[in-house]
Amino acid sequence: MPVTASQTEPESIEQALPPIAFVDLETTGMRPTRDGITEIGIVLSDQGRITEEWSTLLNPEAHIPWKIQELTGISNGMVRDAPRFEEVAGEVAELLQERLFVAHNARFDYGFLKNAFRRLGIDFSPRVLCTVKLSRCLFPHQPRHCLDALKRVHGIHADQRHRALADAKSLHFVMQAFQQKVGSEALLSAMQAQYRRQSLPPHLDEHMLEGIGNTPGVYLFYGENDVLLYVGKSVTLRTRILSHFSSDTASDREMRMSQQVRRIETIETAGELGALLLEAELVKQRQPTLNRQLRRYRSLCSIQWDIRGGGQPEVVAIDRLDAANTPHLYGLYKTRRAALKTLKQAADDYRLCHKHMGLEKGDGACFGYQLHRCNGICVGEEPEMQHRIRMLEALLPLKIKAWPFNGRIGIREQHPASGREEIHVLDHWCYLGKVSHEEALEQLDTAVSARLDIDIYKILRRYLDKSGSIEIIDLAS
């Protein structure tokens, strides 16, 4: 009985590979939600052969920075009369339809196209394959996987580096080189493996995630040369870390994060409070490049006002809160300027008199009175008590909450799965440190008292307000 060839021969790579679109973009920057596309190059390949080459310059509707003009050779003049993305979107969508989207550092090109389509209300969600990741998987000992390195290693010659079509075409040859060197089977299984870990950043090894569980703690992302990029916290570390990498097309910061991250470090804590406090401390101490910067301030400011005296509010420097001063303080500010700004805003919102509050000098009517923004205490039109009550209304939302305990306390956190225990020692919104068991509290008692910190104050206020069952140890005596 005759047997047809296709039934006996093992599938060749050409037959096994899906139709591919090799894609490369040139852009005006790195941020997919804000920067524009200046050039698209697409090379279609079916059964291992190039079947179509397509490219166009695009008007990015933005200025191309000089550095990028130098890199790509695409100048502002060249794209001035080029079509805008919406004019070619239909054609691009048709070319990419039902094809595997292959790009070098695919997250970048995919992110830009996804956003460009999204702005037109089109959902673009192809299956994506990244040749950086593929190369890392197939040749783990090779030090570099940028396109220039791959071309060198695999002997691919193409000119016009950093132009879209030339780079897209190089990718086709890179794939062919992969197949020749490792064989069809290994290439296909590496591709399969990548689909499974679709959401990992290009330069991050999968084993970096080994051993990271869903416990509370802090995570640190490191980039090239072990530069600290980002510090974050979560009560479920693993899930949170992975979520950074799945949403990268949505925000520029997430995009930059997953493009740059090379190594992840985690520090487990016993609970949420420990994670919050450690995150704040690490961000301040180590200044990661992608965090909103929290700086240590020498001294904080507050607005001091005693309603009983009816005097003028004063901006005061403050480095501790205690039972004596807290009742008269409204807000914590990083600078004197910020405190004054808040005070002026409160005055304007509540038709208070700048002159009466000491925000304006001189005699007679205040400037605001002439603009009908002051109810007129300065010219005797408003009774002092009425003004005082409105001022209280204005300042009350800013009032610093009195420390709701007698003095020093410990907050015990314990993680049910890991058994890890931490006791955080606090006094008047200051964090004095932590110990891992109650016996060690003795040693901490002699420690110097910590400075008042605006971020710690906010963390503690939120934490004590929302958490229902906190185990508090009274250490006041």
Ligand SMILES: [Zn+2]
């Ligand atoms: Zn006035």
